[in-house]
Amino acid sequence: MSVFKLKMTSSRQTKSLLATMALGALLFSSESFSETPRIPIIPCEPERIESGDGRLPDSINNCDEPHGPGTPTRISVPSSSSNGSxxxxxxxxxxxxxxYELSQNRTGTSLWGNVYSGRALSKTVSVSDGSYRYRVRACNNVGCSGFRYSGTVTVASRPSTPSSIDYASYSNTGDVRVSWGNSSGSGKTYKLEKRKNNGGWTSAYSGGARSSTVTLDNGNYRFRVRACNANGCSSYRYGDAMIANQSEAMDLYSLYPHLVHEDNRNDAHARTTKTFIGEFPRRASAGNANSNPAARRSDADQPFSLGSGFDLLNAAYASLCLEMDHPEFRIVKNPSSKADEFEVTYIRNTSELFNSLEVTDSTSIDFTYKGVSAGVDSGSDRAVKSLEGTHNEVFVVKLVENRETWSLNTQPDPIKTVHVNDWLALANKTGRNAFRQRCGDRYISGVDLGARLFLVFAYDARRFTTEQISSYNSQISGGLRGAINGSYSNSEVQQFKGLLTSINTSVTAFSLGGPDNIDKQINILNFNQKATDFVNGTNEGNYRALKQYYRDYPHPRSLLSYNYYDLFHRYAPNLENVRRWNYLDAERERRCKTLNDYKQVGGSHIDLSHCESIKQEIQIAKEQCGRPQDRTYCLHPAAYYTAGVGSDPDRPGVLPQVQLYNEMERKIDYLEPRSASNSHSRSVTGGVWNKKCITVDEDVCLTEGVDTDCFTDVYQGNDLGTGRGFGLNMKEYHSPGSGGSQRHDTVTRGGLACLNSYVKACTKRIGGSKARIRFDHEIFGRCAIKKPFSLVGS
Known part of the structure; x- marks a missing residue:
């Protein structure tokens, strides 16, 4: 017996065929057969391969002898790259x-790192700065070819654009801090530029830091920043428009050098007498040539003395201008005669919010981005943080611990003689300005000490029906009282907190005095216990000035021949105008927040473009009232005109010259709630062998006026229409037979927002029966209208 071995080779496997054949059965002598004997051959067929990307054939001839692929014919790279990709x-x-296997080598090293393995004929790479070479080879299961080497590619990347730029939209200090985000790339320098009043761009900073404080003249500004290195610069990152509006002040220290001596006297007095800490900032040393006392103020928690002046219009402590060394200048302490306070107030409007939070009217109340002043009193901070759009239901809880009362007795003619002679005796505007800049509008004659805690509870009412909101508000009002005053049992407290949690109620706390940082520890689950901790933890060591009492500066007896207002400024009209502007600004904020809410849910036609510019112009108007000198433009809103862009260096602005109050009505729409409803009632009686159906297919639409633009209010609704902008009261629906159905959808008919209700009911086919339909449906909407803003006290 002979053995033959036929071997077939493919690229994937080696196949062997072992054939054992009996020569007697296969080979015959030539004598027996005329044909030459043959050995059977098993055919070799191409092997099928999986080809996912179509770059290689679907089959290969695996019948040849095995071998590796050839070296790739070429490799190409750019000579340089400016971004590393x-x-x-x-x-x-x-x-x-x-x-194919692609490797990368960085010049200066001997290592080659694999960057790609696959069937493609190209690869995009991203690398940092440096010089690189690449090589590629082809491989199969038998082996790999030799490498094909590239030339050198040099990468010198420019930095990326800074990720952000950030600064206040308004500054009354003459300084603004500009910060910006990071930029990728090495060896970079940031270049910050500013532009004033739409003029040319000028350099404001160059360096490696990511922020800079820039000193500005009055005007309208915009900033931009880019990053640069030796390879080039990124594109610019632009910021929004901002306003610098610094009030000019008298350089009192240059004009009256003896004020340094008065400062030393005041400091010595503060070290030997009782001082207090309130919630207002201290105005910088009045008249200091190195600061702007009209606007720059230190942080709150600065001590003051009884007799210190107070700047009513800017809500800031001023200098002590009374003669404190006189024997009749006495400070008296008494226990407080006031009872402790506990109030729960449901907030219906801005006035109630400001009153409940004990907000002092001043120019420091602002809704501009990040605030305008170096220091803002905490009352203004409470107001700004608590003011929401029209959809929030808000409750304010106030806890006050009244502990001590301090009062000041003075001599009949208490103003320091030096100030009387230097300023008041001038009996003119220069003297009045200087005295107010140094001494404020009034002086502090008394103070109540203790601690105060505000808790502001709010929930978003948009997803609830009117009936639900009314029920929740009633429960919250009673629940807050019961949970905090202890009249609720533990189970009732937990049930009430469950309600607050279920409707996503938030709580924000503000404290003045009492245990340190207790306001930062309060949440919706512990507010009642923390309120108790606040009351129990209030002691003499953490008292603060809760309420300050003021007196007008008395008429100096040596100047009785002059009218009182020849000597002192009339602050009351200015303060009233500031109050009007504050309430207008609060209403503007509410309107704009509401407009923004509805723009997010499909109100594409809503215009928000004027909210920011009018916000800035209102702040300018208020600043006119807080100026230390000329307050010519501290006007009633109905009489105030904007300065116009670039028309007056002392009065910057972003709007052309317009009557601002009227411009507010023209440019900021009021979204007025609207609704329309209808009722439907139909019935039909079928015969013994006669099935009958009735159908109601009716629209109810919002009616638009000539100047209105209405849309469905998706935050309103009830029943099937909750969150869809409509209400449905299906009083009766009886469809004993088959074929009954109903559908309710908001639609647009002839440009009007409508609710379509399709309701069908049928009787039975056999036997007499009755089908009935009776329902009310209502569509809720908002219509953008021109509505005057409210003028408080007008």
Whole structure:
């Protein structure tokens, strides 16, 4: 017996065929057969392969002898790259290729790192600055070809654009801090530029830091920043428009050098007498040539003395201008005669919010981005943080611990003689300005000490029906009282907190005095216990000035021949105008927040473009009232005109010259709630062998006026229409037979927002029966209208 071994080779496997054949059965002598004997051959067929990307054939001839692929015909890279991202490409190889392997080498090293393995003929790579070479080879299961090497590509990247730029939209200090986000890239320098009144761009900073404080003249500004290195610069990141509006002040220290001596006297007095800490900032040393006392103020928690002046219009402590060394200048302490306070107030409007939070009217109340002043009193901070759009239901809880009362007795003629002679005796505007700049509008004659805690509870009412909101408000009002005053049992407290949690109620706390940082510890689950901790933890060591009492400066007896207002400013009209502007600003904020809410849910036609510019112009108007000198433009809103862009260096602005109050009505729409409803009632009686159906297919639409634009209010609704902008009261629906159905959808008919109700009811086919339909449906909407803003006290 002979053995033959036929071997077939493919690229994937080696196949062996072992054939054992009996020569007696296969080979015959030539005598027996005329034909030459043959050995059977098993055919070799191409092997099928999986080809996912179509770059290689679907089958290969695996019948040849095994061999590796050829070297790729070429490799290409750019000579340089300015951003570190580029493509490496190569030519195909002869023979069967299972994969290409691409390696990378950075000049100066001996290592080659693999960056790609696959069937493609190119690869995009991203690398940092440096010089690189690439090589590629082709491989299959038999082996790999030799490498094909590229030339050198040099990467010198420019930095990326800074990710952000950030600064206040209004500044009354003459300084603004500009910060910006990071930029990728090495060896970079940031270049900050500013532009005033739409003029040319000028350099404001160059360096490696990511923020800079820039000193500005009055005007309208915009900033931009980019990053640069030796390879070039990124594109610019632009910021929004901002306003610098610094009030000019008298340089009192240059004019009256003896004020330094008065400062030393005041400091010595503060070290030997009782001082207090309130919630207002201290105005910088009045008249200091190195600061602007009209606007720059230190942080709150600065001590003051009884007799210190107070700047009513800017809500800031001023200098002590009374003669404190006189024997009749006495400070008296008494226990407080006031009872402790506990109030729960449901907030219906801005006036109630300000009153409940004990907000002092001043120019420091502002809704501009990040505030305008170096220091803002905490009352203004409470107002700004608590003011929401029209959809929030708000409750304010106030806890006050009244402990001590301090009062000041003075001599009949208490103003320091030096100030009387230097300023008041001038009996003119210069003297009045100087005295107010140094001494404020009134002086502090008394103070109540203790601690105060505000808790502001709010929930978003948009997803609830009117009936639900009314029920929740009633429960919250009673629940807050019961949970905090202890009249609720533990189970009732937990049930009430469950209600607050279920409707996503938030609580924000503000404290003055009492245990340190207790306001930062309060949440919706512990507010009642923390309120108790606040009351129990209030002691003499953490008292603060809760309420300050003021007196007008008395008429100096040596100047009785002059009218009182020849000597002192009339602050009351200015303060009233500031109050009007504050309430207008609060209403503007509410309107704009509401407009923004509805723009997010499909109100694409809503215009928010004027909210920011009018916000800035209102702040300018208020600043006119807080100026230390000329308050010519501290006007009633109905009489105030904007300065116009670039028309007056002392009065910057972003709007052309317009009557601002009227412009507010023209440019900021009021979204007025609207609704329309209808009722439907139909019935039908079927015969013994006669099925009958009735159908109601009716629209109810919001009616638009000539100047209105209405849309469905998706935050309103009830029953099937909750969160869809409509209400449905299906009083009766009886469809004993088959075929009954109903559908309710908001639609647009002839440009009007409508609710379509389709309701069908049928009787039975056999036997007499009755089908009935009776329902009310209502669509809720908002219509953008021109509505005057409210003028408080007008």
């Amino acid at each position: 580029f493509s490496v490409s190569w030519g195909s190889s002869s023979g069967y290729v299972l994969r």
